[in-house]
Amino acid sequence: MKDVFFKDWQSIGYVAMTTVIGFITLFLFVRISGKRTLAKLNAFDFVVTIALGSTLSYMMLALVPLIEGVVVLFLIIIMQYVFALSARSSVKMEKFINTVPQIVFYNGKFQEKVLSSETITKDEVYAAIRNAGIDQMDEVKAVVMELNGTMTVIKKSGENGQSSLDNLETGE
Incomplete structure (x- = not known):
């Protein structure tokens, strides 16, 4: 001792x-x-x-x-x-190794299966949207759960070019 x-x-x-x-x-x-x-x-x-x-x-x-x-x-x-x-x-x-990014919200709809599989609540998605400085949900194109667990909010745009969402499944 x-x-x-x-x-x-x-x-x-x-x-x-x-x-x-x-x-x-x-x-x-x-x-x-x-x-x-x-x-x-x-x-x-x-x-x-x-x-x-x-x-x-x-x-x-x-x-x-x-x-x-x-x-x-x-x-x-x-x-x-x-x-x-x-x-x-x-x-x-x-x-x-890295999994894949998942869309948790797309064109005004929560992706319920993804929310469930990623164990994310709607409140957490709303918090990510507020954190991006957006208060109107109709301004949001998508919310993506990234590889590292952060959520990225994508605003709607009028552009018709290549989208950063093109390689992701939307669940629709």
């Missing part, structure tokens, strides 16, 4: 050293891996973030040797990169 608050100075020094080295290593790996690691999280990025944080905490608390922790951090970043590349080159992998 005496080791609960203090074991010895050598343990404190080791934990301090592994924390500094682990933190700097993770910081460098995240900087090298690019902005994707820092973007709003989709399910895949969430898992990567949890894995990185868990590994770093084990390293900081000296529960794994420093080199093993660095190898794990490196492998997680490499796997994220490989998965991102495969998602970029394969539509099936992209859908598997």
